[in-house]
Amino acid sequence: MAHKPVATVAPWVRTRLRTAPGAACAVALLVLVTAFLAAALPRAVDVYETAGLRHAIDSAEPADRVVEVVTGDRYRPHEVLPDRLAQDHADILEQLPPSLRTLPADSAYGVRSTKRVEGMDTWLPKPYKTRPQLTLSSQSGIERHSTLRAGRFATKGAEPEAVVTVETAEALRIEPGAVVHVPGKNAQPVGIRITGIVEPSAPRSAYWSYEPTLRTPVYAAVPDAQGPEFYWEAALLLAPDAADTILRTTGGSDVYWRLAPASGHLTGRDVPELAAALNSLTRGPDLVRMRHMVGATTAVNSGLGDVVETFSGMRAAISPVVAVAAFGMGAVAAVVLAMTGGLFASRRYAELALLRSRGGSLSGIGVRLLGETTVTAVPAAALGLLLAVLAVDGSDSGAAGSARFLPALAAAGGVALVAVVALPLRALYLHRRPQLHGARDDLVDARPSRRRTVAELTLLVLAVGAVVALRRRGTGDAGDHLVSAAPVLVALIAALVLVRLYPLPLRWAARPAARLRGAVGYLSLARAGRSSANGALPLLALLVALTTTAFGGSVLAGVADARDRAAVLATGADARIASPVEWNPLPAGLERAVRGSAGVRDAVPVQIEYGVSLPSRVTGSVEAKNVTLVGVDPGRYARLARETDIGAFPESLLRSTGSREGGRDRVVPVIASPAVAERLGADPFGIVSVAGEFKVKVVAVRTHTPAVPDADFLLVNSADLNRAAPTALLVSARAGGLDGAALRGAVRAAGAKDFTVRLRQEQRTAYVDSPMQTGAERVYVTAIGAGAGYAGLAVLLSLVQSSPERATLLARLRTMGLNRRQGRRLLGLEALPQAVLAAAGGTLVGWATILLLAPGVDLVRLALAAAPGLTTLDHATLRADAWSLALPAAGVVLLTGAAAGLQAWWAARSGSIKELRAGDTR
Structure with missing residues (x-):
């Protein structure tokens, strides 16, 4: 008896991929881009840290880095013959630690x-x-x-x-x-x-x-x-x-x-080893060995340890700020991947429900879905990892080979894991128990469970703890990820609150809309208020993206403000002309030549005398304090102080005594820095300087002054000095700015070849030449852009997920007389309320996050890492940037409106026959 051939069952995964190749390609592309960004982030951090360390060492002055x-x-x-010294040199090199070449x-x-x-x-x-x-x-x-x-x-x-x-x-x-x-x-x-x-x-x-x-x-x-x-x-x-x-x-x-x-x-990971080696060499066991080899009084001197310590402090200050952007981008990407799995699970709900009704087990369905996503996501993540390794290797910044592979592999693996399990977990959750066919799934019917309430309260406690920790401790601990995640946690709490509350205003608005002529307005508001209970994920993605973007914009704005302020403090004006040699008076005619230079509005001469001895009278200390005596023209100098916002004062405070004579007993009014004012007290006090001998009385206190913003000072009317001889010019620019070449040419033509010209704009540029800064800012901007892109994708996924139900509604309403224009208005008005509330909530949360976290975030190292110690700027804080708050929110609303309009146009174009099939309950 001949056997009947057994029908071959096509493999599940191959069948699914052949049935929906477009969806599989879209998921693969999303995973590839996400894996590339995730893998590139730790490699980029390694590269800019290594480049920053090498730059810090190579750009340091020889006296600060040579051992x-x-x-x-x-x-x-x-004992000083060349052969003896050469042999000692070779022995010393052999004794150096491996990290010090x-x-x-x-x-x-x-x-x-x-x-x-x-x-x-x-x-x-x-x-x-x-x-x-x-x-x-x-x-x-x-x-x-x-x-x-x-x-x-x-x-x-x-x-x-x-x-x-x-x-x-x-x-x-x-x-x-x-x-x-x-x-x-x-x-x-x-x-x-x-x-x-x-x-x-x-x-x-x-x-x-x-x-x-x-x-x-x-x-x-x-x-x-x-x-x-x-x-x-x-x-x-x-x-x-x-x-x-x-x-x-x-x-x-x-x-x-x-x-x-x-x-x-050297790489950024070698910093601890290098610091330990330098400590041992300058004051540890290696120094003892050097003394046995070279001589008993041998000393090892090097400022390289300070360079490495400065770099470590800079990295410790920058890393938590960059981590905020990384957490924001990672959170939004994870939500989008979860939304993608949820989208496919909802689209295949009927198919999986049929399998369950015919005896399919949850484990069997889960394994098959896991196979589908694995075949799609894992190769895409591997390709993204490969592209990240090829794209970020450090060769363009002189740090080739410094980027580690294992952190990139872990990041890409995390992306693949989320992408693989999102669809199976969502499908298993939906089909864990039988459900009524056509049951409602909206916020009216949904009731938060106790588990959800406990989870939300736990997140609230974490968010409050992160904000309090950031405000109290700042970002000094680079390993404190809870602090870096504070903006994400705040946005998460806001999203959960908004999900619970946003249907209320829509329902309130629907009541008066019911009295208006036409049903479009009322119907759109009513449907928006009864949107799917799964709307938490889109809202979460939007709020996290908007909050991260706002926070990032405030960081970049704060950095720009700090650099502008530091440049003004370093020069005291738009340009500073002075001699590197102290007490070198300005040549005759220099001020006139500078005033005639292109772009110059004013040139204020000042007389600066450093190292004036000032014994203490208040504290009783016999140790003298060296201060800087500054002679100025009160009118012109006071105007400059107001324009630069550096220690502004009324010119009447420095009214001249009327005579340069009178010996040591004449009293001259002065404006002093806080430390000097405390030292002098309220009564007149005699000083001896090259400019003259007289008594001074403090009439005002200012923290900074344009002539010497980084030193303790005494500001005096130059008309009261016995020997008045200006030593520097502070130049103010016209609206068009200064011509640096013309200004330097005018200085040389006036015979002041030994005088240097320092421009404020050049000083500002000097603050951004560190690879550590530029690399961190580039990572930050990329993270913000990626977060914004994922937010837009979240909007589109949310609309795509609800598009079949919207198309069915539109087809049914058209049979009742709804025209195409009204259909477009209906879909647009239904989608916009949630987008508007999300945009408004994101803007508000972003603004509140900046206010909450600003006291704990110091941007000085990120802004001025290239030139630490060159200015007295000791704190740079966040500030709310209007463009970073408004533009992304407006973009969300516009994107939602455009997508809803496109969906309405397509639904009207495709007709209604497919949507009105008998027995279809969508």
Whole structure:
């Protein structure tokens, strides 16, 4: 008997994918984009942290990053021979911790004088009859790091030989063959012949810049009662094998090894190890080993530890702020993925209900649905991970290879997990028990369960705790994720409250609408008030997105405000013209030349004298405090203070005493900083300065002033000074702004070549050159944009989920006489109330979140991380940004209206035959 062939049953997953390929592709695309963003976020953080660390080390001044090993134990000539020092250099490198690598090209070693010695020759320039002060240095590698411009390099000979740089030769009028005499230990001068003039190959390298006088002489000043006295400080570069010459002078000697650190191998994760290594090297076990190897008095000096500590503080301050955006984007993405699963579960409700009615088990249905979503979501998440790895590798920022793979894998895996389980869990929840066919599923019929109430109260407690913690502790703890999630928790609570409350105003509005002519208005409001009980997810997505966007906009606005304020504080005006040398008066005609420059509205001269001694009279302390005396024209300076909003004051406070005579007993009114005012007290107090000797009486207190915003000061009328000589110009710009090139040209043309011009706009730009800042801001902006995109997608998914029921309603109403125009109005008015309430609620919640969290969020490190310590700005807070609050909310309303209108047009175009089939109860 022949057997009948058994019918082959097509596999479930393949059948479903072939039946609805468009839906599967849409889900795959959503998962791919979400996985890419999720995987790219931790990699981007790794990249900008690594780039920021390397930038912090490379951009630090050589004196702040070079590791110097120095000893004063070697007093005999054989202990400073080049071979001995080279061997010690190699031994020191072997003792360095693995995390601390060096740049051989920038590293050096040698012998130097511990104090400067006088140049005794009469032909050396002596301004104010003060002899030049010379540093003697015998540094390795001088021939490799310089180019010979005249003469020859110094060698070991019968008499000591040295070379000087081009700048030193010009300043001290030294030519090859000249002999410079310095004091010797045996009372006999030591003559050093200058054999050549060299030009540094890399003047800004650590080799030349750790001790700048090796390269460039300094025109230094000594304060004097009659005015400052200037003298030259310079260096003579002896041959490496002539280091014993330094031992014969009165300058003392130190042997040193200067190690320039390399940063190319470091990543942001190496900070703890590097900090521990530096601590051990400067004051720990490694220092003990250095002393056994080099000398008992060996010291290891480096500012690199401070650079690393500053970077760590910057990262600790920035990370929680960035985490707020990450939590917001992640929450919105998770809600959208859950909405996608809910959409497919509702669309397939009849199919799954039929399977249940024919004996299908929950576990069997769940496994099959899990297979469907796994086949779609997992490959898409893997592709998103691959794209993130390829796109974010750090090669464009000099941090290639620093991005970790495991955090990206975990993030992409989390996205895949949510996408995989969303549909099965929602379907199992809907079909966990039999339901009546056609039963109502709206907010009127739904009643919150006890479990939901407990969950909502738990979230409320978490939100309150997060807000309180953020206000009290701030964002100092980078690992406190509860604090970073505060805006999301606040938005979540607001969404739950809005879900419970928003039908009420719609029902209230429907009552008067029932009395109006026409049924469209009443019907739309009534249906909006009876919308699906599943509307919590769209509202949650919208509120979280709007709150995160508002918070992000306030962060960016606060950062911009902080940079503007810091730039004004750093310059005191739109531009500042001053000499780097103290007590250097402005050349005659400079003020007139600057006033004639393009874009200049006013130029206010000020006289600044630093280091005025101020003993304490109030506290009884004998220790003097150095303050800055500022002489100003009260009228023009008061106007500048008002315009810049830096310590504004009425000009009448600094009314002149009428005479510059009167000796020490005349009393001059002054405006003082708080610390100085507390020190002086209320009675007149005598001071001695280069500008004059007189008594001062504090008439007002200001925290800052434009001339010296970062120092304790005494502000005085320049007409009351015995010796008035302006030293700086504070320039105000016209509406079109300053022309920096023209201004600098005017300064040079006026003969002020030694004066520098610092523009406020250039100072502001200097605050944003750190990869840590720019990377964090880029991540923040991306997260905000992604959150807004997911919010729009949530709106569309919400409308798509209810589109069949809306189309059926429209078809039935058209059989009752509803025309196409009324149908479009009905669908639009039905969709807009929820969107308007969500937009209004999101705006209100965003504004409230900013007010609640502003006291605990400090944006100084994010705004000014590139230049810490350059301004007195110590706090930068959030502020509500109107555009960030209004634009996303308006976009939600417009998108909802456009989508509803498009749906109405399509429903009218497709006809009503399909929607009115017999037995269809939709």
